[in-house]
Amino acid sequence: MHTVTEVIRIPGRAFLHFISYMGQIAFLVRDLMIAFTNHVWRLNLVAQQIVSIGYGSQAVVIVTGAFTGAVFTFQTYAKFKDFGVESSVGAIVSVALCRELGPVLAGLMVGGRVGAAMAADIGTMKVTEQVDALRVMGVHPVDYLVLPRFIAMMISMPMLVAESISFGLLASYLVAVYGYGIPAPWFLSHMVDHTNQWDIVIGMIKGFVFGIIITLVACHQGLRAENGAVGVGIGTTRAVVISSLVMLIANFFLSILLNYIWPLGNNV
């Protein structure tokens, strides 16, 4: 008897947690929409965030993109050689990087770096009453803390993804041409023929959506932080874990949707 109630209670509680979480995110989105319609942009804060997100993520994004492109080329080459189509490596690498690997890996890495920073910064302000100090001065915390980060991420993320893809393609070129001796014109012409602008657009759309996910999840964790430094640490960890999982799940559905709009393979 006892175990039966446990079996119902544990998933039941998890479900309630999920509903309450989604409710809180919905309230944050509502406050953010009100903040948008107030037309107070605080451009200096947006610029500050773009510098810290965009400039600060350069190493992360370049290394991630480049080594993903390199290792993917390295592995595909061996298999493609069996079929005698090694010069087509560029095509598969390009499509995979644009549509999946570029945005997903850049999203996860930026989520780790920027998401953690957002949750920690806002969380620290929350537990030291700086958020309350904002409120007392008539400044809504979402207007001041979340909106500038949100705008900065929506601008930065598509660019960071595009950058990550570019470095991936460059690394792939270097590995294929200089590592395996595939003639550069062959590699390039295959790559260009089998990639169209929509593959890049798909990558950037995904980056845009991932930017929204990271900001919402991380700022939410920051704004609800309590119990001092310990609470800030917990919130920061949660921000990274939750945003990573949500990005991976969202990516699957985004892929289905975007493939429906711009199908793969009709561009030859």
Next chain:
Amino acid sequence: MIDRTQEPFIRIRGLHKRLGWQEILRGIDLDVWRGETLCIIGPSGEGKTVTMKHVIGLMQPDAGIIRVDGIQVNGLRERELAPVRQRVSMLFQNAALFDSLTVERNVAFPLLEAGLRDKKEIKERVRDALEVVGLSKHGDKLPVNLSGGMRKRAGIARAIVTRAQCILYDEPTSSLDPVVSDVIDTVILRLQERHGITSLVVTHDMKSLFKIADRIAMLKDGLLRFLGTKEELRASEDPVVQDFINGRAEVDF
């Protein structure tokens, strides 16, 4: 100076608040008249800060009514509280300075957010506020590089710079040396005398209390144990009140 003909600037009726399992406030009734300085005393952890946070809408009561300058504060949503917060400013117990901004920018913050754009005027008002609290030389420092007392003073500068009609001070003189404490007391008195500012002050500092208070409220066990003037406080026969103001404790150790 104290205007008892109009509705009190702050009116609290039947304020109840529970936090977790703890019943912090169990029915507080309190009026603060326009131009009055009312001090709240009482042991630590009795809900003085919690009471203050209700006045400015940082906390919502479980039951009771709070009115500030005729506006009912309880039940208002965050964005609807803006008019109240234009009229009232607050010094936090821990000062709550913005870590990322210098002292000067912290003090300028409420002016900028209130829509003041005249750079010269902002600069002058920030300079005046810092001068009053004796921080003129430290305007370009970050809060992490200040001592506890300096941080408190920067917080006071930020609370008084907007010239709000009412200022809430949460332990303004704790962690200050006696001389600076006296300066802060004088500032609170001057603001009252010259600008008719209403003040609600939480304090443990008896010297400061007897200098600035028009009336005193003592909070104990979630209720007002005492409410009256300085003379009435001194004359009170309540042993709890007498022990508190004389700093006596009955310890069984």
